[in-house]
Amino acid sequence: METKNIMIVGVGGQGSLLASKLLGQLLMAQGYDVKVSEVHGMSQRGGSVVTYVRYGDRVFSPVIDKGCADFIVSFEELEAARWLEYLRPDGQIVTSTQQIDPMPVVIGAASYPEHLIDKMKQAGAKVDALDCLSLAREAGSSKAVNIVLMGRLSHYFDLPEEAWMTALEAVVPPKFLELNKKAFALGRNA
Amino acid sequence: MTKRLMLGNAAAARGLWEAGCAVVSSYPGTPSTEITEEAAKFDEIYCEWAPNEKVAMETAFGASLAGKRSFCGMKHVGLNVAADPLFTVSYTGVNAGMVIAVADDPGMHSSQNEQDSRHYAEAAKIPMLEPSDSAESLAFAKAAFDLSEEFDTPVLLKMCTRVAHSQSLVETGERVTPPARPYEKNIGKYVMMPGNAIRRHPFVEERTRRLAALAETSPLNRVEEGSDRSVGIVTSSTCYQYVKEVCGDRYPVLKLGMIWPMPDEKLKAFAASVGRLVVVEELDPFIENHCRVLGLSPAGKELFSPLGEFSQNIVAEKLGLPVPKGAQLGETVPGRPPVMCAGCPHRGLFYTLKNNKCTVLGDIGCYTLGAVPPLATIEMTLCMGASISGLHGFNKALGRESESRTVCVIGDSTFMHSGMTGLANVAYNQSNSTVIILDNSITGMTGHQQNPTTGYNIKGDPAGKIDLESLCKAMGFRRVRVVDPYDLAACDAAVKEELAAEEPSVIISRRPCALLKYVKHKAPLRVNTDKCVGCKSCMRIGCPAISIKEGKARVDATLCVGCGVCGQLCRLNAFESTGKEA
Numbered sequence: 038m039e040t041k042n043i044m045i046v047g048v049g050g051q052g053s054l055l056a057s058k059l060l061g062q063l064l065m066a067q068g069y070d071v072k073v074s075e076v077h078g079m080s081q082r083g084g085s086v087v088t089y090v091r092y093g094d095r096v097f098s099p100v101i102d103k104g105c106a107d108f109i110v111s112f113e114e115l116e117a118a119r120w121l122e123y124l125r126p127d128g129q130i131v132t133s134t135q136q137i138d139p140m141p142v143v144i145g146a147a148s149y150p151e152h153l154i155d156k157m158k159q160a161g162a163k164v165d166a167l168d169c170l171s172l173a174r175e176a177g178s179s180k181a182v183n184i185v186l187m188g189r190l191s192h193y194f195d196l197p198e199e200a201w202m203t204a205l206e207a208v209v210p211p212k213f214l215e216l217n218k219k220a221f222a223l224g225r226n227a
Numbered sequence: 228m229t230k231r232l233m234l235g236n237a238a239a240a241r242g243l244w245e246a247g248c249a250v251v252s253s254y255p256g257t258p259s260t261e262i263t264e265e266a267a268k269f270d271e272i273y274c275e276w277a278p279n280e281k282v283a284m285e286t287a288f289g290a291s292l293a294g295k296r297s298f299c300g301m302k303h304v305g306l307n308v309a310a311d312p313l314f315t316v317s318y319t320g321v322n323a324g325m326v327i328a329v330a331d332d333p334g335m336h337s338s339q340n341e342q343d344s345r346h347y348a349e350a351a352k353i354p355m356l357e358p359s360d361s362a363e364s365l366a367f368a369k370a371a372f373d374l375s376e377e378f379d380t381p382v383l384l385k386m387c388t389r390v391a392h393s394q395s396l397v398e399t400g401e402r403v404t405p406p407a408r409p410y411e412k413n414i415g416k417y418v419m420m421p422g423n424a425i426r427r428h429p430f431v432e433e434r435t436r437r438l439a440a441l442a443e444t445s446p447l448n449r450v451e452e453g454s455d456r457s458v459g460i461v462t463s464s465t466c467y468q469y470v471k472e473v474c475g476d477r478y479p480v481l482k483l484g485m486i487w488p489m490p491d492e493k494l495k496a497f498a499a500s501v502g503r504l505v506v507v508e509e510l511d512p513f514i515e516n517h518c519r520v521l522g523l524s525p526a527g528k529e530l531f532s533p534l535g536e537f538s539q540n541i542v543a544e545k546l547g548l549p550v551p552k553g554a555q556l557g558e559t560v561p562g563r564p565p566v567m568c569a570g571c572p573h574r575g576l577f578y579t580l581k582n583n584k585c586t587v588l589g590d591i592g593c594y595t596l597g598a599v600p601p602l603a604t605i606e607m608t609l610c611m612g613a614s615i616s617g618l619h620g621f622n623k624a625l626g627r628e629s630e631s632r633t634v635c636v637i638g639d640s641t642f643m644h645s646g647m648t649g650l651a652n653v654a655y656n657q658s659n660s661t662v663i664i665l666d667n668s669i670t671g672m673t674g675h676q677q678n679p680t681t682g683y684n685i686k687g688d689p690a691g692k693i694d695l696e697s698l699c700k701a702m703g704f705r706r707v708r709v710v711d712p713y714d715l716a717a718c719d720a721a722v723k724e725e726l727a728a729e730e731p732s733v734i735i736s737r738r739p740c741a742l743l744k745y746v747k748h749k750a751p752l753r754v755n756t757d758k759c760v761g762c763k764s765c766m767r768i769g770c771p772a773i774s775i776k777e778g779k780a781r782v783d784a785t786l787c788v789g790c791g792v793c794g795q796l797c798r799l800n801a802f803e804s805t806g807k808e809a
């Protein structure tokens with residue numbers, strides 16, 4: 038199988054680590070070779086962050102390059118747009134509609150671009166935009182945006198829901214499992 | 228054997244454990260930190276955070292001398308700090324195996340430079356292994372211990388960001404405790420005074436010759452055949468993965484797992500077996516230059532940049548292969564640089580320094596973000612500890628003119644690492660310097676590691692605690708004061724008074740990092756829109772929780788921790804508590 042590429046993008050501190058852990062667990066259990074690459078340190082402090090998840094028969098590079106991502110999963114609209122160039126021509130974006138002003142916008146040196154979802158569609162991307170923050174709150178915690186997004190992403194995978202649940206159980210502490218299952222279902226069925 | 232998805236650093240730690248390593252001493256530094264954090268999870272390994280890399284390496288050497296396999300890990304610039312013991316432990320050699328991990332950061336995700344640590348292997352004449360994924364990180368860590376004992380040498384394990392911070396599948400094994408190597412007194416080997424060192428140097432040269440011979444036959448260096456011999460590629464580390472991603476089995480590849488000493492005959496034979504020889508390596512032309520010494524003429528840096536990280540598309544482009552293209556948004560979007568967190572205790576202090584128009588010499592840590600707008604206060608950052616020494620030199624050069632307006636800022640962990648010696652210079656050579664220690668009670672930037680001022684060790688258990696006030700006083704500082712950086716009036720008074728004082732002083736700006744789990748936050752604030760006139764005074768502190776929406780300030784309740792610094796800037800008292808504790 039040709040190597041498949043999933044990028045998880047967002048703002049430092051939004052919880053992409055758990056999302057990539059879930060995907061790694063899920064894909065490894067399906068028997069794939071898997072690589073996950075993340076960056077630690079300074080960029081985590083509220084900066085733009087990206088995690089790469091790759092799987093297939095044999096994966097070499099740990100990173101995803103421009104024009105190669107099958108999926109871009111984004112916690113934030115502007116971040117989805119920032120990484121658009123990494124999407125392959127027939128790739129799918131799954132994004133939360135949350136908007137977080139970056140510091141250049143906060144201090145008035147730039148403005149938050151308008152109509153980003155339309156612009157990404159005009160550029161040829163398939164975009165599935167969802168208010169994941171509201172769904173996460175509905176599930177019981179604003180921190181569950183990551184699992185809402187995973188639920189939405191699962192929609193595009195030809196895998197039984199059971200496989201996702203098994204992976205979820207492996208990466209989430211028992212006391213948060215019900216909340217996360219609810220968040221997953223809200224994303225998957227939205 | 229089941230396979231596990233492991234971070235390169237975690238796999239290296241697993242390798243230490245399987246190899247029977249017993250003592251680990253390190254200083255945290257991205258991207259090396261998790262090796263030691265993961266090693267600390269094994270009960271069989273004594274693990275600690277040392278105050279700096281030099282101390283860590285010397286501690287590891289002492290453990291090796293005593294007969295236990297030992298390890299120290301650090302980032303590339305950390306090896307500069309530890310370079311002093313490094314060059315001489317090459318001469319003494321080891322008793323039990325000793326492995327030193329050094330993690331480079333091409334692309335500078337979290338570093339102040341992009342140095343290539345491979346040069347240290349050649350300069351210190353110490354063999355260096357370079358894994359390309361997690362499985363090799365584990366295997367090479369184990370191999371490094373065997374090499375260390377067989378050749379009586381410390382061994383360098385060279386990581387880079389993409390190997391250290393990528394997860395890939397690993398088959399784990401069990402721990403094998405190596406045979407005991409009791410300590411034996413050997414003054415000629417371990418006391419490096421001239422008369423002894425002069426006898427050890429020939430040993431080092433002979434050892435290098437034996438290691439070079441090993442490199443010719445070791446499975447660490449392997450040729451992978453290709454169907455098209457018009458091109459042959461020499462590579463290592465993560466670049467090997469990019470090459471295989473792009474070329475598959477098309478071109479033959481000489482993959483170097485031991486990057487120093489290099490297998491000269493293997494390189495020459497490989498070059499002779501292919502048409503065009505290409506070297507793919509990040510940063511400096513280390514392999515390439517060695518090939519040139521051997522009389523080979525590879526294409527290397529004429530194709531590939533010495534700057535930053537590579538990727539599969541870069542390798543494809545330089546080899547003349549097709550490069551995928553992605554969609555274009557048609558406009559540039561605003562950047563999202565890292566920022567000080569909401570509630571960061573550094574913010575109030577930096578605002579005070581900006582307000583007092585201070586010249587601020589900075590150091591290495593989260594607080595380096597004090598150099599970015601809107602605070603844009605730090606004017607110099609060089610290396611660990613340079614803020615204090617730099618301030619002393621600055622003040623010696625300019626005298627009273629600068630002493631009354633120049634300060635330095637240094638974090639608690641960085642102060643323990645390399646700040647104390649600079650402070651000793653201020654005390655000894657008497658510059659009227661104002662040193663500010665930003666004590667957030669943790670090593671923040673690298674992800675919350677304990678240090679000698681926190682009172683806890685790497686496992687979170689109670690440990691020795693160095694008292695900063697007593698330390699500064701013992702060095703001879705009479706003016707040592709503590710301020711709360713959330714209290715802007717107190718910060719302002721402290722900075723004004725200490726700059727005006729006719730003697731050197733230390734201000735300790737003390738409040739724990741807002742991200743620490745034990746820190747209790749106040750309820751988030753909100754803006755009373757009847758009071759707010761949109762003057763943007765509160766925007767001067769660059770808090771990511773505050774923005775201007777429809778002409779008025781707005782607080783993001785999911786980010787705000789109720790620190791109240793913004794409220795002290797508001798003339799109209801528009802910031803109010805939501806009353807809901809987080």
